[in-house]
Amino acid sequence: MYDILTNIFGNQIVAYIIGAALPLFVWILPFVLFAVLGERKVSAHMQDRLGPMRVGYHGILQTVADLLKLLQKEDIVTPAADRKLFNLAPYIVFLGSYAAFAAIPFSSIYIGSGIEVGIFYILAVSSFVVVGILMGGWASDNKYSLLGAMRSAAQIVSYEIPTAIVVLTLVMLTGTLNLNTISQQQTAYFWNWNILGGAAGSGITQILLIPFMVIAFVILFISTLAEVNRTPFDIPEAESELVAGFHTEYSGMKFAMFFLSEYANMFAVSAIVVTLFFGGYQSPFGYLGNSLGIPWLIPVEQLFWFLAKGVFFVFVQMWLRWTLPRLRVDQLMTVCWKYLIPYAVFNLLIVGIISLL
Amino acid sequence: METKTLKTEELILNMGPQHPSTHGVLRLELELEGELIVNVKPHIGYLHRCFEKHAEAMTYPQVVPYTDRMDYLASMSNNLGYAIAVERLMGIKVPERVEYIRVIMAELQRIASHLVALGTYGVDIGAFTPFLYCFRDREKILSLFEMTCGARLLYNYIWVGGLSHDIHPDFVRLTKEFVEYFRPKIVELNELLSFNKIFIERTANIGILPLDTAINYGVTGPMLRASGLKWDLRKNDPYSIYDRFDFDIPVGEGEKGTVGDSWDRYFVRVQEMEQSLRIVEQAIDQIPEGNVHEAVPKRVKPPKGSIYSRVENPKGELGFFIISDGSVNPFRMKVRGPSFVNLSVLNEISKGHLVADLIAILGSTDIVLGEVDR
Amino acid sequence: MKKYLKNTWDGIWTVLIGMKVTFKHLFVPAVTIQYPDVKLPLPERARNRLYVNIDDCIGCLQCERACPVDCIHIDTVKGLPTDDLGTTSNGKKKALWVTKFEIDIAKCCYCSLCVYPCPTECIYMTDVYEFSEYKRQDLIYNFSTLTPNEVEQKKINYEKFMAEKAAAKAKAAAEKAAAAKAKPPVDPNKNNQKSE
Numbered sequence: 001m002y003d004i005l006t007n008i009f010g011n012q013i014v015a016y017i018i019g020a021a022l023p024l025f026v027w028i029l030p031f032v033l034f035a036v037l038g039e040r041k042v043s044a045h046m047q048d049r050l051g052p053m054r055v056g057y058h059g060i061l062q063t064v065a066d067l068l069k070l071l072q073k074e075d076i077v078t079p080a081a082d083r084k085l086f087n088l089a090p091y092i093v094f095l096g097s098y099a100a101f102a103a104i105p106f107s108s109i110y111i112g113s114g115i116e117v118g119i120f121y122i123l124a125v126s127s128f129v130v131v132g133i134l135m136g137g138w139a140s141d142n143k144y145s146l147l148g149a150m151r152s153a154a155q156i157v158s159y160e161i162p163t164a165i166v167v168l169t170l171v172m173l174t175g176t177l178n179l180n181t182i183s184q185q186q187t188a189y190f191w192n193w194n195i196l197g198g199a200a201g202s203g204i205t206q207i208l209l210i211p212f213m214v215i216a217f218v219i220l221f222i223s224t225l226a227e228v229n230r231t232p233f234d235i236p237e238a239e240s241e242l243v244a245g246f247h248t249e250y251s252g253m254k255f256a257m258f259f260l261s262e263y264a265n266m267f268a269v270s271a272i273v274v275t276l277f278f279g280g281y282q283s284p285f286g287y288l289g290n291s292l293g294i295p296w297l298i299p300v301e302q303l304f305w306f307l308a309k310g311v312f313f314v315f316v317q318m319w320l321r322w323t324l325p326r327l328r329v330d331q332l333m334t335v336c337w338k339y340l341i342p343y344a345v346f347n348l349l350i351v352g353i354i355s356l357l
Numbered sequence: 358m359e360t361k362t363l364k365t366e367e368l369i370l371n372m373g374p375q376h377p378s379t380h381g382v383l384r385l386e387l388e389l390e391g392e393l394i395v396n397v398k399p400h401i402g403y404l405h406r407c408f409e410k411h412a413e414a415m416t417y418p419q420v421v422p423y424t425d426r427m428d429y430l431a432s433m434s435n436n437l438g439y440a441i442a443v444e445r446l447m448g449i450k451v452p453e454r455v456e457y458i459r460v461i462m463a464e465l466q467r468i469a470s471h472l473v474a475l476g477t478y479g480v481d482i483g484a485f486t487p488f489l490y491c492f493r494d495r496e497k498i499l500s501l502f503e504m505t506c507g508a509r510l511l512y513n514y515i516w517v518g519g520l521s522h523d524i525h526p527d528f529v530r531l532t533k534e535f536v537e538y539f540r541p542k543i544v545e546l547n548e549l550l551s552f553n554k555i556f557i558e559r560t561a562n563i564g565i566l567p568l569d570t571a572i573n574y575g576v577t578g579p580m581l582r583a584s585g586l587k588w589d590l591r592k593n594d595p596y597s598i599y600d601r602f603d604f605d606i607p608v609g610e611g612e613k614g615t616v617g618d619s620w621d622r623y624f625v626r627v628q629e630m631e632q633s634l635r636i637v638e639q640a641i642d643q644i645p646e647g648n649v650h651e652a653v654p655k656r657v658k659p660p661k662g663s664i665y666s667r668v669e670n671p672k673g674e675l676g677f678f679i680i681s682d683g684s685v686n687p688f689r690m691k692v693r694g695p696s697f698v699n700l701s702v703l704n705e706i707s708k709g710h711l712v713a714d715l716i717a718i719l720g721s722t723d724i725v726l727g728e729v730d731r
Numbered sequence: 732m733k734k735y736l737k738n739t740w741d742g743i744w745t746v747l748i749g750m751k752v753t754f755k756h757l758f759v760p761a762v763t764i765q766y767p768d769v770k771l772p773l774p775e776r777a778r779n780r781l782y783v784n785i786d787d788c789i790g791c792l793q794c795e796r797a798c799p800v801d802c803i804h805i806d807t808v809k810g811l812p813t814d815d816l817g818t819t820s821n822g823k824k825k826a827l828w829v830t831k832f833e834i835d836i837a838k839c840c841y842c843s844l845c846v847y848p849c850p851t852e853c854i855y856m857t858d859v860y861e862f863s864e865y866k867r868q869d870l871i872y873n874f875s876t877l878t879p880n881e882v883e884q885k886k887i888n889y890e891k892f893m894a895e896k897a898a899a900k901a902k903a904a905a906e907k908a909a910a911a912k913a914k915p916p917v918d919p920n921k922n923n924q925k926s927e
Contacts, residue, residue, distance in 0.1 A: 046753045047489035050761045143370050147392065147712070218743075231483060232555055235713070242712075323549070323749040325556045326483025328713045329392065339739060419799035422842035486753055493762050507778035507856065513842040521843070522776060549752045554742040 022110075023101045027307070032263040033063045035314060042315065043322045073252035081249065082139035089136030090250065090257035096128030097265040104271045105180045107281050107302040118179040119167055122272060123160065126227065129265070130156045136258075137246035148245025151235050151329050158336045159226040159233075165344035166220040169351050170194060170276050173209075183280025193279040208354050212347050217277045219344050221313075224269035226332070228262065231321040235329050270313035274306065281306035367395055370712070374403050378481045378716050381726030383700075385715075392711045397704045401697075404730040412690040417443055417517055417657035420687070425511035427694065428728040430473050433466035433502070434670045436515035441596055442666035442677035443517045446659040454647030455519050456598045461532065461640050462502070462514065463597075463668075464633040468539070469498040470671035471579075471626045471633075474723040478623055479550050481720035482559050487550045494542055497535055504528060519653040524644075532641050536634050543630060551627060560623060561614030564706045564718035568617065574702040578673025578695050580722060583609035583625045584617035590669035602639050604632045619721040626723070658685050672696050672723055696728040778843050779860040781834050783874040787819040787853035790827035794845035794854050802838035803845060806831035808885045811892050819851045829875050830882040836862070837870040 006015040037052065037060065044051025052059030077086055102125075103118035105111040115121060130153050137149020173194070174182050186192050195217055197209030226233035235245075242248070247258045274280060281302035289297030327335065367388040373379040382403035388396040408427060412420045424439045425432040437459055444451065476491030499509045504525045506514040514521050550556055566576070571584040581588055589606045591599040607628035609621030659681040667676040673695025682688040699722050707718045764771065773779075790807035807827040810816050816825035843856050864870050877885070 042757075043485070045757050045761070047486050048493055048756060048759055048762045049489065050763050050765070053765055143368065234483070319750060319753065320746075322486050323753045324484060324746060325479065325550070325553060325559060327555055328559055328711060330711065331555075331558055339742075343739075415799055419797070419844065422799050422840055422844065425842075486756075496762075503777065504774045505776070507774065507776035507843070508841060511841070513844065521847075525774070525776070545752060549749050552745055553749055554738070554745040 020102070023106070024098065027106075028098070028101070028260075028264050028267070031267055031311075032260050033067075035263045035266065036063045036066070036259070038315070039318050039321075042318045046319075046322045067256065070252055070256045075254065076249075076251045078141060078249055080141040082141070085135045085139035086249075087254070089132045089139060090254045090261075091132075092135060093129050093132030094257050094261040094264070096126055096130075096132060097261040097268055099125040099128065100268040100272075101264075103179055104268065105183050105275065105280055106306055107299045108180075108184070109299045110303070111180050115178070117177045119171070119177050119182075119272070119276075122179075122268075123164060123167065126265075126268070127156070127160065129227075129261070133246050136250070140246070140249035142249050144242045144244075145246050145248045148235075148242045148248070152229060152246060154329075155229070155233065155235065155332055156227055158333060159223040159340075162219055162223040162336060162340040162344045163227065165341065165348055166216045166223070167276070169216050169344075169348045172348070172352060173355055179275050179280070183275055183282060186279040186282050189284065189286060192282075193277065193284075195277040205354055205357055208357075209351065212351050212354070213277065215343065215347050216351070217273070219340050219347070220276065221273055221316075223336070223340060224273060225317060225320065226336070228265040228269055228317075230266065230317050232324040232327050233332060234321075234326060235332060266314050266317055267310055270310045270317070271306070273313055274309040278309050279305075372715075378720065380477065380719070380724055383719075383724070383726055383729070385719075387712070387715070389712065392713075394707055394710055394712065394715055397707050397715065399700060399703060401700070401726075401729050404726045406731065408731040409690050409692060412687055414686065416685045417659070417687065420690070421516060422511065422513045425513060426727060427692065427731055428470075428670065428672060428675070428696065428725045429510060430725055431466050431470040431671045432510065432512050433462045433514060434470070434668065435675065436512060437463050437597070438666070438668040438670065438675045439677055440515045440517050441668060442664055442679055443657065443659060445666050446662065446664045446679060446681055447517075447654070447657070449518045449652055449654065451518055451652045452647040452649065453598075453645045454523075455649050455652070457640050457644045458520060458524055458649065459515055460597055460599065460602070461637055461644075462505075464636045464640070465498050465501060465532070465535075467633045467671045468630050469495045471630050472498075474626055474671075475546065475550075475623065478720040478723075479556075481716045482556055484550055484553075484556065487546055490542070490546065490549070494539060497538070501528065501531060501535065504531070516653055517657050519651065520649040523649045529641055529644070532637065536638055536641075539634060540631075543627060547627065551624060557613045557620060559713075560620040560717055560721070561618055563614075563619045563710060563714050564721065565615045566617040566622075566702060566706050570702065570705060571617070574705070575698045576673070576702055577698065578670065579625045579629060580622055580673065580699050580702075582606065583621040585609055590667060590674060594667070596666075596668055599636075602636045604635050607632065619717050622721040622723075656685065658683070667693070670695055672725065672728070673699060692731060694728040694731060696722075696724040696726075697731075700724050700729055773858045773860075777858045777860075778841050778856040780836060780857050780862055781839060781845070781872075782855060782857045782859075783832055783834070784853040784855075785829060785832060785874045785876055786817075787821075787851045788829050788832065788874075789819060789823055789825050789851055790829045791850060793848040793850065797844045797848050799842060799844060800838050800840050802835040802840075804831060804833045804835075805829065808882075808889050810885075811888060819853070821851055823851055828877065828882075828885045830877055830885060832874040834872045834874065835870065836872055837867055 006012050009015050009018065040062070041051045041059075043049075052062035055061040055065045077083060100122045102113045103111070103115060103121050133152045133156075134149045137145040137147075137152070140146070170182070171177055174185055176182060176185075182194075186194055195210075195213050197206035197213055229235075235242075247255060250258060283301055283305045287298050287301050289295060289301060367390055370387040370389055371384065372387055373384040374382040379385065384400040384403065386398040386400060387394060406426070408423055411423060415423065421436055421439060424435040427435050440459075472491040472495040476488035476495075479485070479487040479491075502512060502514070503509045505528055506512050506522050508514075566580065566584050568584045568586055571581050571586070576584075577588070585608055587606050587608050590596065591604075592606060607625050609616050609618075609625055611618070611621060612624070613620045659679075661681060661683040663678065663680040665676055665678045667674050669675075674693065675695055676693035678689075678691040678693070679687050680689040703719065703722065707715050710718065790805060792805055792807075795801075795803045795805050806829075808830050810826055810828055816828070818824050841856070846855050849855075862870075875882075
């Protein structure tokens with residue numbers, strides 16, 4: 001990937017910068033534009049409404065209009081706010097969610113950084129989000145923001161544990177932390193996916209693994225939901241209690257940054273789930289490029305499958321959001337510590353035993 | 358110097374009057390210990406419109422549009438309560454047709470009011486979708502009302518001695534269709550919200566209102582019934598023609614937690630909607646012929662005297678106390694609003710809960726600030 | 732332990748049931764409409780903006796009295812016996828010039844209490860509901876068709892008429908009562924103090 005860019009631009013540093021910015025401009029920004037509208041449309045149709053219909057055909061340009069409105073808005077900083085932290089917070093939150101994209105394999109030829117400790121890096125770097133949220137909540141000098149930020153910190157820190165345990169399960173099976181390698185292992189057909197026990201390889205173990213992989217998937221999905229502060233775990237911004245939580249005082253583009261990072265984060269965690277359990281960028285039915293004999297089509301197909309799977313899980317997140325009520329802050333902890341972690345640990349043990357068979 | 362001790366103090370959090378879930382312009386002054394509630398002080402009066410004083414300057418029929426604006430989610434029931442009070446004062450006997458139409462309207466209004474209560478309760482807990490389903494169904498009821506009297510929210514429909522309009526020729530058919538349509542929707546609401554595990558976790562065992570506290574505070578309506586007392590003025594002190602219909606009074610049974618918790622209050626309302634449908638079903642077939650304007654007096658001029666008359670509103674006991682000095686204006690009018698009384702118990706039942714629970718408790722009391730402040 | 736497993740199961744199962752409900756609704760047609768483009772038909776009894784058919788108004792002030800919020804203001808001047816005010820559509824003979832018929836629609840509470848007492852059914856509620864304005868002044872609707880000059884003229888006419896009448900009366904009284912004191916004439920302006 002970088003070789004191609006270096007060839008085009010003739011300079012390695014420029015190539016790296018462009019390579020790093022590629023997911024942002026090629027995928028994340030369009031995705032957010034699309035996902036914000038998608039969220040509104042999904043929620044509207046689930047609620048027997050129409051959703052935005054005014055800007056463009058069926059409102060497809062609604063998010064663009066919103067963005068323009070946000071750009072024009074006055075940038076309000078409350079007098080009592082801690083200016084530096086207040087201004088910095090949205091960028092740190094976005095940094096946290098964008099940094100995760102570096103290790104996500106979009107396709108066999110495009111991965112921001114093919115580091116060996118990919119999944120570990122993502123777990124670590126996504127904790128940056130907490131710092132940003134805490135900063136924003138504290139600097140706003142608003143009691144609601146502070147309560148939201150405190151809740152958020154507690155929540156994200158707690159939910160990293162079940163995530164880590166499930167990831168550990170997967171790492172145990174696949175024997176690697178590199179997301180690209182994990183994707184490559186689940187090659188060709190959907191019965192090789194990890195959710196169907198593909199990683200362990202053959203025969204009876206594979207069938208035995210299936211229920212436990214499903215459990216692992218459910219746990220990972222729930223805890224990633226919590227990490228991105230989506231319903232039913234959206235208590236940091238629980239609008240019926242805390243108005244808007246940590247971003248109550250933000251307006252204009254800074255608010256848009258929070259919004260952007262929320263949606264970027266949604267895709268990031270979906271991408272992790274897809275990579276770990278649903279074959280990453282691998283096609284479920286084999287490649288058209290192979291059967292037609294066009295080798296360059298394969299990476300494109302891979303990109304398509306990866307994005308399609310990721311978007312599907314984003315849709316599931318939205319679906320959940322518009323179905324479920326919100327948990328209370330202590331129940332959130334109960335779900336994490338009393339339910340998810342024990343199940344995850346048992347799952348880890350059982351999967352370990354099975355893979356030894 | 359004395360020994361230095363670490364001093365902690367409560368966090369004072371001002372919730373409202375502009376807040377997404379205070380159901381209007383209620384201001385709550387919360388004393389928090391972390392996120393635990395130590396004390397709740399409701400500050401009311403942001404929507405005070407001097408209904409009682411205003412009524413003294415109005416003639417009796419002119420007061421009816423003002424009663425609409427007290428509990429604006431149950432205007433029909435308010436109209437009914439006021440009309441019954443003045444009729445009792447004057448000794449008017451209204452025609453049978455009027456009585457039947459009034460009961461149907463009041464029960465449809467009860468369903469509409471409960472739909473708002475349940476829907477907004479869902480929003481308070483964080484489920485947005487049931488809210489829109491509830492409002493979708495409420496719109497159907499409002500359309501029935503609009504067809505009958507021309508207004509969707511503030512009807513001025515039930516007059517002293519009669520009604521402003523007779524029902525529309527299509528009303529009976531459309532109401533029957535609505536009853537058919539609405540039954541499955543209650544089941545859907547139960548599937549989506551009532552029996553959802555998260556919803557139960559959020560509401561069961563939260564804000565338990567023991568029966569004796571409820572009675573001491575004068576709590577009425579679904580809140581009192583959720584605490585386990587079968588007390589419904591439609592049965593206990595029948596007015597209009599409620600004694601002719603067959604319906605049950607749902608009470609809180611502590612199915613998911615303790616008797617009198619928020620879930621019980623919620624579920625009593627769901628069950629009451631079913632009972633209201635039963636009443637509507639029975640009444641709609643029996644509407645006799647008649648003239649709805651027959652008993653409307655030309656001039657409403659009650660004799661000297663006073664009366665306290667009460668009806669079972671969707672939110673509880675709505676009482677009108679009227680003193681008449683024999684003129685066309687009431688000499689004094691006092692309203693016992695159920696929301697106001699039900700709100701007073703808030704501090705008692707929300708101590709020791711979290712802020713999130715306070716929202717759940719406040720939502721389950723189902724207050725309408727128009728009636729709290731009047 | 733049993734409760735623990737049941738809780739887990741309930742949590743997952745009820746969530747799935749809820750998801751089933753919302754998923755079904757994805758394919759239910761929307762119940763909302765695109766408001767300014769599509770409008771719901773209003774029922775015939777719809778109560779919206781008030782309208783006064785001033786040709787039928789006899790100036791009886793019944794609506795003004797019935798209004799609970801005092802949003803109707805009517806002034807009238809008595810017509811001269813020589814004036815032809817015409818009749819209303821249901822045959823009542825008009826005797827008053829309606830010099831002012833203002834409805835402050837911003838105050839109106841749409842209770843339609845003014846509609847019922849009207850003897851000629853000239854005040855009624857229409858189905859117009861989109862009439863917002865930028866200034867509150869613009870929401871005061873004047874239904875009287877007389878121009879200010881005409882109003883002034885009517886008043887002067889009436890005053891003149893009353894003055895003549897009073898003069899005639901005084902004269903007659905003066906003639907009649909030779910010894911007794913003449914009654915002071917009635918002040919003709921008394922009824923018209925308000926109208927300005």
